[in-house]
Amino acid sequence: MSSFSNPHYMYLFDLKNGKKKLAYGQSPEDALEILSYKFVKIHQRQLQEYVHLLG
Amino acid sequence: MLKNLWSKPSSSEAGPKRLWLDLGDLGDLVNPAGPHEQWQDHGLGLLRTLLHQNGLMTDIASTRACKTWDEVRQAVAGYDILLMNVRSYTFPVGYRSAKIFKEVNPKGLVLAGGMHATVALDEMEAIPEFDKICQGPGEKTIVDLVRDPDSFPRVILGQGAKSMAEWPMIDRTLWPKPNSWKLARKFHWPLEPECGWGPGPVVTIITSRVCPWQCVFCNENSYIPNMGRRPVEAVIDELNFLDQKWGVGSIVIHDSMFFQNPSWLQEWLEKYPRQARKLWPYWAAGRADTVRQWPELFEALIKETNWNTVSIGFESGSDRVLRIINKECTEEDNYFTIDLLSRIGDEMEAQGKKAPVFWSNIMLGIPGETHEDAIKTMRMVKYTKRILPSISFYAPYPGSALGNQLIAEGKSRMTKENYHRFPDDEKVVGVDYQFYRELLAGKFDHEINKGLPSLIQHRRSVYSDALAKA
DSSP states (O other): OHHHHSOOEEEEEEOTTSOEEEEEESSHHHHHHHHHTTOOOOOGGGHHHHGGGOO | OOTTSSOOOOTTOOSOOEEEEEOSSTTTTTSOSSSGGGOOOHHHHHHHHHHHHTTOOOEEEEGGGOSSHHHHHHHHTTOSEEEEEOOGGGHHHHHHHHHHHHHHOTTOEEEEESHHHHHOHHHHHTOTTOOEEEESOOTTTHHHHHHOGGGSOSEEEOOOOSBGGGSOOOOGGGSOOOOSHHHHHHHOTTSBOOOSSSOSSEEEEOSOOOOOSOOTTOOGGGTSOOOBOOOHHHHHHHHHHHHHHHOOOEEEEOOSOOSOOHHHHHHHHHHHHHHSSSOOOEEEEEOHHHHHHSHHHHHHHHHHHOEEEEEEEEEOSOHHHHHHTTOOOOHHHHHHHHHHHHHHHHHHHHTTOOOOEEEEEEEEOOTTOOHHHHHHHHHHHHHOSSEEEEEEEOOOOTTSHHHHHHHHTTOBOOOTTOOOOOTTSOOBTTOOHHHHHHHHTTTTHHHHHTTSOHHHHTSOOOOGGGBOOO
C-alpha cells in the first residue's frame, strides 16, 4: 500500500553549475538512489556505441 | 461537408461576433482514425455554457470538422473574437488557427486558455496572435474576460471554482457536431460514440478534478489546484436527464482518479443503483494501491454499480521503473489488483454475468528502464486474465516533473510542432525503440513466458496493435 504507507516527496538538488536537479522518493537518500537508475553502466570498450548520445 | 455544422455570425445580433474554435487534428470529426479522436472537450462545454448563461453568445467551429486549412479559414472568417482551449497536443493546430484568424479578421481578438498556457507559457507568449492568454482554470474568469477583454493584461491567471458543485450542467448541444454522414449516423451527438468500452450512446462525465498523486509523467496537478468533488446526486441527476432526453447506453467517468475519496464512493455505491434510471455500465479509473487499501469497497462497486471497465495505470511491472516514475505503487500492488479483479470476474462469470475487464495504461521507453524491466512489464500484461492494454512510449510532456527535467537536459525529442499523442513516436533521446518494437511484436515471448504458468504462456504474444493514444 505504497502511497498510503510510504508517501514520496519531490526534492531539488543543487548542481555545481548553479542549476538544480529534480529527484523524488521517500527521503533524500531514496531520491538519490532513484536518480542512479537512470544511469547505464558500460565498459569503456562500449563507449563508441554511445558517443553520439553524449551531451 | 454537412450544412449548418457551424453557424455564421448572425447579422441581427448586436455586439461582437464570437467564435469558439474546438481544436484537434484536421478531419477527426469527418473520418477519424479511432474513437479517442472524437472525444468532446469538457472545458469547452463548461465555458461555453457559462458564457451563454450570462448572455455572451458564441458560435462553434472545429478544426476536427475541417478537412483542409482552407476550410478552417472559411470557418473563422467574419468574427471579432476567437476563443480556444489549447492543450499541448493541440498547440500546433491552435497557433496556426490563430494566425489564420488574424489574416482574415485583422482587427479580431484571440483569447486562448488551456493546459499549454500553464505548462509552456513561453511558447504561448511567443505567438503574437494570442492576444490574451489565460493560465489555470477559467470558469470564474471567462465571463468577465469575454465581456471586456481590454481590461485584462495579456497574461491572465484564471480563477476556478472551489468545488465542482458550483459548476452548471454542461449544455452538450454546445459541442461540435460530426461532419460526415457516415460519422453522424453512429455518433449519437450531442452524446458520444461508442469506443469499445460500452454500448453507445456514450456519456462522458466528470465527477472529480485533479488527481492528487505526483506521478512524474503527468502534468495535471501543475495546471489546476484540487477542488471539491461533484455531489453524487448531481451526477445521477445529470445522467437521468441525459437518458430521458437522448437515451444513454454507457458511461465514461473521465475523472483522472475516480477511485478516491471513499466517503464519496460509499455514497455512490448506495445511490447510483437506486436513483439512476438504469444501472449503466461505466469505465472509470483507479490505482493499484487504492484498490489494495480499500479492496472491499472496490469489489462492491464492481459487483453492485456495474463498474465493468476498470482503468488502472499499472504503467510498469518493475519496481525499479515504478520508482523512476514516482508512481508510489509497487509490483505487489499491481498483482494484488490483477488477482482481485480476476477472482471477482471468475465469480461473476460463474453466476452468468459478464466479467469486468482492465483498461490498462502501460508505458514503455522510460529513461532508465532496462530490457529486463520491460520484459517484466509485458509479463505482467500477459499474466492479466481480462485486459485491454493501452501501451504507449513514454512522452516527456512539459509541466510534468520528469518531462521538465528531460527537456532541461535536452533529451526530449518532442517539440511544439509535435506534441501530439501518437503512442509509437520516438520521444526521448537514448531510448532503444527498436527493442520495444520487437518486444511488442512478440520477439521476446520466450523470456516473457519465464515465470508464467504454462496455461498463461499460450496467451497472446503480439501487442503491436495495443499501441494506443494515451
